[in-house]
Amino acid sequence: MSQQDQRDSSRGDGDSIRDRFLARRRFLMLSGSVAGVGVLAGCGGTTEEGTATETDTEAPTPTSQPEPTATETETETETAEPEQPSLAERYPGLRILSPEPENAEAAERATYGDYITPREEHYIRNHYPTPDIEESEWAVSLTGLVDSEIDLSMEEIKRSFSTESITHTMQCAGNGRSYFEPQVGGNQWTFGAVGNTVWTGTPVSEILEYYGAETSDGYFLTVMGGEHPEGEDVFTRSIPMEKVMDDTLLAYNMNGAPLASDHGFPVRLLVPGWFGCNNIKWVNRMHVMETMVIGDEWEEPGAPEDGQRTYTHWQQYSYRVVPEEDTRAEHYEDIPVYDTREQMERTDEIRNAYMYDQVEKSIIAYPGEEQTVTPSPSGTIEVIGVAWAGDDAVESVEVSTDGGETWGDAEFFGPVGEATGWRQFRYVWENPEPGEHMLASRATDERGYAQPATISAPEDQIRGIENDMYPWNQGGYGENAYESLAVTCTVEEQ
Ligand SMILES: Nc1nc2c(c(=O)[nH]1)N[C@H]1C(S)=C(S)[C@@H](COP(=O)(O)O)O[C@H]1N2
Ligand SMILES: [Mo]
Numbered sequence: 001m002s003q004q005d006q007r008d009s010s011r012g013d014g015d016s017i018r019d020r021f022l023a024r025r026r027f028l029m030l031s032g033s034v035a036g037v038g039v040l041a042g043c044g045g046t047t048e049e050g051t052a053t054e055t056d057t058e059a060p061t062p063t064s065q066p067e068p069t070a071t072e073t074e075t076e077t078e079t080a081e082p083e084q085p086s087l088a089e090r091y092p093g094l095r096i097l098s099p100e101p102e103n104a105e106a107a108e109r110a111t112y113g114d115y116i117t118p119r120e121e122h123y124i125r126n127h128y129p130t131p132d133i134e135e136s137e138w139a140v141s142l143t144g145l146v147d148s149e150i151d152l153s154m155e156e157i158k159r160s161f162s163t164e165s166i167t168h169t170m171q172c173a174g175n176g177r178s179y180f181e182p183q184v185g186g187n188q189w190t191f192g193a194v195g196n197t198v199w200t201g202t203p204v205s206e207i208l209e210y211y212g213a214e215t216s217d218g219y220f221l222t223v224m225g226g227e228h229p230e231g232e233d234v235f236t237r238s239i240p241m242e243k244v245m246d247d248t249l250l251a252y253n254m255n256g257a258p259l260a261s262d263h264g265f266p267v268r269l270l271v272p273g274w275f276g277c278n279n280i281k282w283v284n285r286m287h288v289m290e291t292m293v294i295g296d297e298w299e300e301p302g303a304p305e306d307g308q309r310t311y312t313h314w315q316q317y318s319y320r321v322v323p324e325e326d327t328r329a330e331h332y333e334d335i336p337v338y339d340t341r342e343q344m345e346r347t348d349e350i351r352n353a354y355m356y357d358q359v360e361k362s363i364i365a366y367p368g369e370e371q372t373v374t375p376s377p378s379g380t381i382e383v384i385g386v387a388w389a390g391d392d393a394v395e396s397v398e399v400s401t402d403g404g405e406t407w408g409d410a411e412f413f414g415p416v417g418e419a420t421g422w423r424q425f426r427y428v429w430e431n432p433e434p435g436e437h438m439l440a441s442r443a444t445d446e447r448g449y450a451q452p453a454t455i456s457a458p459e460d461q462i463r464g465i466e467n468d469m470y471p472w473n474q475g476g477y478g479e480n481a482y483e484s485l486a487v488t489c490t491v492e493e494q
Contacts, residue, residue, distance in 0.1 A: 105192030147212030167421030176479030226284030273391030
């Protein structure tokens with residue numbers, strides 16, 4: 001069955017939830033009571049039917065939009081939409097990289113002094129404008145290797161299955177990209193595209209089991225976002241079934257509150273411990289399959305123009321460790337190991353690692369960059385920060401107060417949650433000398449993998465972490481060298 005046929009068959013039955021939504025929407029339209037109906041989705045992930053359609057005038061406009069129907073235009077002019085506060089007004093703790101699409105990171109290192117990152121300080125990474133979605137109109141379709149293809153309403157997702165919470169350190173794979181030399185393209189994230197929050201939602205495993213999906217190891221759940229403007233690649237990731245069945249959620253709640261639109265309202269995928277890109281926002285389709293999305297079948301259907309990669313772009317071309325010498329990443333149907341660090345150890349089998357499970361990393365929150373600090377009455381300075389290693393636990397953190405020459409052990413403090421949330425650390429710096437110092441932190445995970453010192457040069461052409469160097473790569477992904485996050489501070493005379 002081709003992908004197109006599968007989509008068509010998922011729309012075929014006369015009384016699907018989607019049909020009921022359409023009927024209700026039509027009714028509301030006719031009765032004139034529809035006000036700012038959000039994106040009409042649950043459309044089996046098609047690109048032919050508009051997704052990011054009705055945005056108000058203040059909201060970012062997609063680069064290309066489907067023609068609005070007469071009815072929609074009338075409805076829009078009749079309804080005065082309330083003005084949306086700007087990104088900066090909504091998130092005072094963020095440094096804005098681009099207002100449209102919204103990209104912003106934590107502005108201060110002080111964000112990394114707390115266990116839970118408040119919403120106002122959690123980074124935002126969008127490839128396309130944030131869609132304006134009406135929860136009651138939204139559906140997530142389940143297609144592919146399942147007993148019956150269906151559309152799930154938000155009500156069913158929330159109420160028909162169990163509810164679970166998990167702490168997850170989410171980091172954009174591009175965090176630290178600005179430290180690559182020579183510079184690579186894309187948003188120049190420094191340290192701030194990472195945050196630790198509590199996510200609540202439905203275990204995807206329960207949904208898959210209930211609808212008779214193929215859930216054996218080796219299969220994939222390909223998950224798609226519904227916000228791409230017409231003609232743009234669908235934000236799609238293929239998540240290995242082992243991980244899906246282990247702890248992946250369809251999350252609708254962040255830090256105990258409903259998701260903000262920017263973070264994926266009404267529902268996003270939450271892949272604990274894995275790089276941000278896997279955590280698809282505004283999910284509208286989940287497709288069970290034997291391989292990752294790859295090849296023509298996933299590029300042509302629905303591709304409005306030549307050169308469009310539709311479903312494969314964000315899985316196969318982007319989010320890969322591509323050294324200077326490669327023209328592009330090698331595409332695979334499956335790989336023998338998913339952990340990103342382990343992929344980078346097996347570069348004979350996996351030429352360009354995929355950004356899945358996050359690599360070990362840490363950041364100092366205090367003292368901050370260029371900060372002048374005064375020792376305590378007993379003559380010490382407490383260095384604090386956080387460390388994480390994807391879905392592996394952090395084993396230890398060391399701190400250097402002389403730019404990496406010598407190291408001392410830090411100790412953990414603060415709440416202990418799942419391994420997928422970060423750990424807070426403190427290091428008591430005894431008898432700091434007045435003057436300037438360079439501080440660094442180095443995390444080691446439970447498998448013994450430690451942060452390297454530096455980023456390699458492109459000429460090194462390395463594909464994994466070698467000789468204490470993180471591989472320079474064309475996309476600037478996965479950076480975790482401790483020197484790039486070192487802070488310079490000045491100790492004052494007591
Ligand atoms: N549909 C969709 N999902 C998406 C993205 C996107 O652009 N579209 N960006 C991804 C990337 S690259 C990251 S790092 C995280 C960011 O999540 P946040 O904005 O909630 O921090 O969302 C991921 N999910
Ligand atoms: Mo990202």
